[in-house]
Amino acid sequence: MESLTVRTTLTIPVELLEATDRAVQEGKAKSRNEFVARALRRELAAQKRAEIDAAFAKMADDDEYQAESLAIARDFAKSDWEAFQIGESQL
Numbered sequence: 001m002e003s004l005t006v007r008t009t010l011t012i013p014v015e016l017l018e019a020t021d022r023a024v025q026e027g028k029a030k031s032r033n034e035f036v037a038r039a040l041r042r043e044l045a046a047q048k049r050a051e052i053d054a055a056f057a058k059m060a061d062d063d064e065y066q067a068e069s070l071a072i073a074r075d076f077a078k079s080d081w082e083a084f085q086i087g088e089s090q091l
Helices: 014-025 032-060 063-089
Strands: none
Touching: 014 032, 032 063
């Protein structure tokens, strides 16, 4: 499925444009547009991963979350052990 596109203007350092053009000439991208769009997608994905990582990091200091996590682990300990034994018996 092709995304809708919009024309825009970017002001970037000369060395980035030159490096982009070299990448296109070397066949690493079909065009400047493709190269920039791919770079933007990667950066946005990295920012999203950083947000998720930060949320998980907060869980380490959240006493309520830690208590709930331990309670869930205790509740499922028996079924986890049974599943492990079944898996090992099938080896």
